[in-house]
Amino acid sequence: MYTTELQKVSALDNSLSADPPELVAAFEARVAADAFIEPKDWMPQAYRRTLVRQISQHAHSEIVGTLPEGNWITRAPSLRRKAVLLAKVQDECGHGLYLYCAAETLGTSREQMIEALHSGKAKYSTIFNYPTLTWADMGAIGWLVDGAAIMNQVPLQRTSYGPYARAMVRICKEESFHQRQGYEIMMTLANGSAAQKRMAQDALNRWWWPSIMMFGPPDDNSPNSAQSMRWRIKRESNDDLRQRFIDVTVPQALALGLTLPDPELKWNEARDHYDYGPIDWEEFYAVVRGEGQVAKERMSARVKAWEDGAWVREAAAAHAVKKAKRNAA
Amino acid sequence: MSDKATNEASLKGDWALWEVFIRTRGGLSHRHVGSVHAPDAELALKHARDTYTRRMEGVSIWVAASTSISASDPAHADAFFEPAADKVYRHPTFYNIPKNIKHI
């Protein structure tokens, strides 16, 4: 997920030992009482660090996430699809922007966060390191990737950190059309020509497992989950969210007349859930490490945009200074 | 409008941060909606427009350099806000007026 803890954090980094215990206790009580923490409030160092890591990783995911879909904007097959995709990717730019701003209230500049991304220090969702090969990928991404993201983001509207929660409210409002436009693309293709149907099935085959992996490693493998849950930075467990995603998505796939690439997928009457086959975590961790198929393309595109933009940002700032001086004179 | 956010040190790298306030409809007050980066107030307004009013969310925008906003200290929230809690006489329902007296 955009917000799954993807970085190894040292125990020291996460410890509360440096903070005055009475302040920690008061803080924990406020969070437990569902109060919101605001930028100037006292907070444990580890809370601040975890939030910066999580929010900036979320922001990076939104921004890197513009690339796979951006790959098809100029090739969208109708004017309506072009406008919708452009507006959707624009929304994702906005989401990155809101989230960087939320993280900035914790004392880290956007520039520092961007540098951490470009140097490989910061992570982003593994899902965006897969290539978009056909137009059907625009359908599969909107439907599955945005679908999974929404499932993760809705509970975060009530996360404990005020600026993050408010950013999530705005984001969730904007997300509402993303999944629908994706599913609509899939429907059109699934009901289209044989070639289109093949495209749709192929996209589903390629995006299904990576989407399932977006929710992150199994709960027994997510070391910081308990603390994050207590702090309302994370609201539901990886496995719970994953199960819910599978349960709502499988019927949607069947309604399209498509098959899911998991021979073990089966409704389990007793559990009232779908059972699913084993997830290739080897692959997941490889992609986290930066070994995804298009990881290099994604990072070089972001670095290029930032470096090519340096003279533009500098020029605008230089003009602002000159103008201020002229006005003062 | 203040261009305080602009200074020579920030020429390289990212632009300064601005807080954005939007009036969603005539008659309402401006409400904080988020922030943008921009080198000066003029561009901050454009960025605010392009970022925060894409879904017809506003009829008027204010931007203020984040550095020029002063905030009350949450550590002193008790001293700041609790004295108002027992001043019920500031609320109209504090006063008992007989039912037959109209227009008051």
Add this chain to the structure above:
Amino acid sequence: MIDQPLFHYALRLGDDSLILGQRLSEWCGHAAALEVDLSLTNIGLDLIGQATSALGYAGDLEGAGRDADGLAFHRDALDYENCLLVEQPNGDFGQTIARQFLFSNWHWLFLSALAASKDATLAAMAAKSVKEVSYHVEFANDWMVRLGDGTPESHQRLSAGLDWNWRFVEELFIGDDVDNEMVQRGIGVDKASLRAAYDARIIDVLNDANLPVPKKHRAITGGRRGHHSEHLGHLLSQMQFLQRAYPGASW
């Protein structure tokens, strides 16, 4: 009977917006700052919306069963009638801004005049678009001044971008038979009459941007009759790929 001149007039209106919108959409996700990404995309979306209306109208006038998509995705360069300026490559941000500046200022004057058209559909479309284009002008003018005045590097890059695009400004003011008939019927705009106002507008901005007003360039024309630059073919091959590769499919 197809009203040929009116059909071509609507087509040109749509083609200008479509091709520039397509160009701007190439920026999405690659701009100097997230804020600039959002701005460029907003302008691109305005233009694609304008193109959808204008091409839809052209399709109605033609009455041959082609809708906006039919016209956008199934014409080759010879049948595209946009001006040469809008198809110019993005280049760097300076080149993109110079193109936007030169086009939007013309576009605004043109649409403002077209809003008084005797053709109610064109008049309504122009009245709606002119509001959008007012902002495009503001955006482009602002960035012209910033880049021109900013740093030696930005000044140099903007000059080069202006130099690249300036060649195609003359074409905007040259009318042909279609224009002449549309003007006579009170539908179209006398393009030559926009020149003085255009010059005044852009000279103002160029002054603020510390840029010399370029010398009048020999007119390079052809866009309105389907003779384009080498760039348009590539733009179309990308834009039309799916419609061409899967004939008859709906999307």
